[in-house]
Each structure stands twice: as structure tokens, then as C-alpha cells.
Amino acid sequence: MNYLLRLGDRAADRLEAAFGRTVLTTLARFTFAATLLVYFWGSAMTKIGDGPLGLFSPALGAYAQIFPRAMAAAGFDASQLAPWQHGIVMAGTWTELLLPALVVVGLVTRLAALGMIGFVIVQTATDLVGHGALADPAALGAWFDRSPDAPILDQRLIWIALLSIPAVLGGGPMSVDGWLKRRAQAASG
Template structure:
């Protein structure tokens, strides 16, 4: 049995050393692009009523999505919200476009992945508290149950796990980061 464990360890260590840094970040970025890129861009588009001017003056829906309770309390009049709330809505709108794009091309990948993790955590808090998913067992779900499809706990954990790979390992060999790194070493080398 010891021989089998040692063989498995040796093969695993070789595969990890040879393929891990190349395959994992690229696979994680591909997985993000294939499953969440369009989701975030379409969500961002819902915040742009007037086209590109929505990047500085988001739609009423943007405020209602991000601050549902505050908007209800203000009678759905965004002008009644505080300045910091306007800044959060504008930053959130920009983030839904920029962070996924940066991950897609692999530019400042670690920072973009950390930003997306933060975005997912804020999005989750908004869904739980602002939109009431905390009191909706079907949306909230549970870990360690037999159903892997709860929109909040199950999906968001998978999203954060996929994003943790480029946050820790970078963009991989097929990224703008890698291209810039190769050029920097060629110039200084």
C-alpha cells in the first residue's frame, strides 16, 4: 500500500509542477468566461438606461437592484439617496463590465479576480438582506445537502472558488499578463 501511495504522490507532484501553473489559471478563466461573463455583462446592461451615459448616470433599476430597501424608502426617487450610494451604484456598474473583461483577457488578473470575489460577496449580501433571500430557503439553499443548485450558497461558493484560482495564481500562460511579463523579461534580460 505504501508503494502505491508513494507512486501516486510522485505522479501527482510531477503533474502539479508541470501542468498546475499553466492549466489551472487558464481553466479557471475559461470557466468564468463560459459561465459568468455574459451574466455580468447583461446585468450591467440593465443599469444603462441611456446607453453609455448610464456609466455616469445609471438607471433607476440600477439603484433598485443595489439598494432595494433604500429605494423603496425613498419612493424610488434616486435623488433622495446619499452621495456615497450614488458612488457605489456607479462603481458597481463599472465593475460589472471592467472586472469580467480584465479576467477574460488576463490583464491585472489577480486584482481583477479579487475584485470579482469582493463583487460576488457584496452581491450576495445584497441578495440576502436587501432582496430577502435570507428568508427564502429555496434561494438560500444549504451546504452539505443533496441539492447542488441553490442560487445563493451553492452557486456563489462555486463562483468564489473558481475566482480564487486566478486570484492566487495569476492569469496563466495565455493572458495579457504573461505577454507583458515575457516582454519585460526580454527587454531587461
């Protein structure tokens, strides 16, 4: 039995040495692109205001999504919100546009993935407290149950686990970061 375990370990070690980082980092970024890129960009598009300067003037819905209770208290008049709230809405909108793109192409990948993990945590807190998902067992879900698709606990944990790969390992050799690293090494050496 030990022989079989050692044989399996040796084969796995060789595969990992040859392909591990390349496959894992590329697969993580591809999976993020295939499953979450359009989700985040679609969400960002609902926050962009009208006209060519819409990126600098978020839509009313952006404030309602990010600060639902404050907007309700202000009669859904965004001008009644504090300047810091306007800054957070703008930052959240830009974050949903830029960080997913950086993760997918693999540029400043570790920082972008860490930023996305932080974004998912803030998004989850907003959903739980601001939108009341904490009181909705179907939305909240539970770990270690038979249902793996609850929007909050299950899905957000999977998103964070997926983003942890590029946060720890970077974009890998098949990324802009990898290309820039190879280019710098060739120039110095």
C-alpha cells in the first residue's frame, strides 16, 4: 500500500512541478472570467449614470444598492447623503469595473484579487444587513447542508476561495504579470 501511495505522490509531484502553477492560476482566472466577470460588470453597469460622464455621476440605483437604509431615510434623494457616501458609491462602481478586468488579464493580479475579496466581503455585509438577507434563511443558506447554492454563505465562500488562488499565487506565467516578469528578466539578463 505504501508503494502505491509513494508512486502516486511521485507522479503528482512531477505533474505539479511541470504544470501546477500554470494550470492552477490560469484555470482560476478563466473560471472567474467565465462565471463572475459578467456578473460584476453587469452590476457595475446598473450603477453608472446617464451620458458620457456617467462614470463620474452614479445612477440613483447605485446609492440604493450600496446604502439601502440611508437612501430610504433620505426619501431616495441621493443629494441628502454625506460626501463620504458619494465617494464610496463611486469607488464601488469603479471597483466592479476595474478589478475583475485586472484579475482576468492577470495585471497586478495579487492586489486585484485581494481587492475583489474585500469587495465580496463588503458586498456580503451590505446584502446581509442593508438588504435584510440576514433574516432570509433561503438567501443566507447554511454551510454543511445538502444545498450548495445559497446566494450568500455558499456562493460567496466559493468566490473567495476562487479569488484566493490568484491572491496567493499571482496571475501565473500566462498573464500580463507573467509577461512583464519575463520581459524584465530578459532585459536584465
